[in-house]
Amino acid sequence: MTVETSPAGVPAPRDAGPNSDVDRPGGEDGGERGSQHPLRRHRTSTLSAAELADVRGSLSPSRAADFKTCPLLYRYRTIDRLPEVPSTDQVRGTLVHAVLEKLYELPAAQRTPAAAAALLQPEWQRLAEAEPAMAELFTGDAAADLDGWLASAGELLDGYFTVEDPQRLEPAERESLIEVVLDTGLRLRGFVDRLDVSPAGDIRVVDYKTGGSPREAFEARALFQLKFYALVLWRTRGVVPRSLRLLYLKDREACDYSPDADELARFERNLGALWAAIERATAARQFPPKRSRLCDWCSHQSRCPEFGGTPPPFPVPAEPESAPVDPAATGVGDLGAAG
Numbered sequence: 001m002t003v004e005t006s007p008a009g010v011p012a013p014r015d016a017g018p019n020s021d022v023d024r025p026g027g028e029d030g031g032e033r034g035s036q037h038p039l040r041r042h043r044t045s046t047l048s049a050a051e052l053a054d055v056r057g058s059l060s061p062s063r064a065a066d067f068k069t070c071p072l073l074y075r076y077r078t079i080d081r082l083p084e085v086p087s088t089d090q091v092r093g094t095l096v097h098a099v100l101e102k103l104y105e106l107p108a109a110q111r112t113p114a115a116a117a118a119l120l121q122p123e124w125q126r127l128a129e130a131e132p133a134m135a136e137l138f139t140g141d142a143a144a145d146l147d148g149w150l151a152s153a154g155e156l157l158d159g160y161f162t163v164e165d166p167q168r169l170e171p172a173e174r175e176s177l178i179e180v181v182l183d184t185g186l187r188l189r190g191f192v193d194r195l196d197v198s199p200a201g202d203i204r205v206v207d208y209k210t211g212g213s214p215r216e217a218f219e220a221r222a223l224f225q226l227k228f229y230a231l232v233l234w235r236t237r238g239v240v241p242r243s244l245r246l247l248y249l250k251d252r253e254a255c256d257y258s259p260d261a262d263e264l265a266r267f268e269r270n271l272g273a274l275w276a277a278i279e280r281a282t283a284a285r286q287f288p289p290k291r292s293r294l295c296d297w298c299s300h301q302s303r304c305p306e307f308g309g310t311p312p313p314f315p316v317p318a319e320p321e322s323a324p325v326d327p328a329a330t331g332v333g334d335l336g337a338a339g
């Protein structure tokens, strides 16, 4: 049975369940996609029962990045589990990802811009039926906006074809769950948009970005996400990915980055330290707001002290409050300092 611990004394984080989706509001692509991602086909954990039994805590790139960005945002999303209404930009990102996913199901010769455009409407209908919250964005007075919004999604797909030729690619995996339990008991998991593997075994991690400016505000978060995936792949497959590729569809630009083992080892230590910090914050129930440009995209300004709001009471603990907080007992409180 999975031992899936949350920070002591609080409800389990929403991405802590053994088979739960990890892509939440403000998902792995910098807040572009919505919750309960309909693309995620492999929600069931890939870990064995023995591996799951060793789990002492769980992080996805989204939740880790949330805490780094703003501890209060992490609290609202992971501990309070406050709902977030998806934005049209987020849903457009989901739609474009869905179309690209479908596009690669076609024989290579049929992966044309026209084929991608033809997938837009049916994929939108599928998503809207799967997630009514998406469809509700285009009801009432907003119904007239749907055609223009679909056209803007089509422009992003056009952008895709300027940075890659899908007829020349045969991805090894798409929308794939990758996860690992580190020696410390910290489970890392996330969904990669695409994995390419060369005949020589070189791995390239590819992530589609559909957001617009200010890109720099999301750049660090995007790189953090890709390093997270690279670390998981290194630990599960024994190979450091040769390349991490960000495809900015709006800017029509590809950014490639090559990690090395030393860097990923440092990153692993940093994640351990980050989890320890989350443990300490949870034990103290201290999640301070941290204002940044990303606040413009935050759904929680009305309850944020930085914007004159008041946080709701901390959620009722899942366990008796009298239970002592012992970081050592969690197995994640002493994972070492950042490298």
Ligand code: SF4
Binding pocket: 070, 072, 073, 289, 290, 291, 292, 294, 295, 298, 299, 300, 301, 304, 305, 306, 307
């Ligand atoms: S508005 Fe900004 S500071 Fe406040 S919770 Fe959201 S991200 Fe944090």
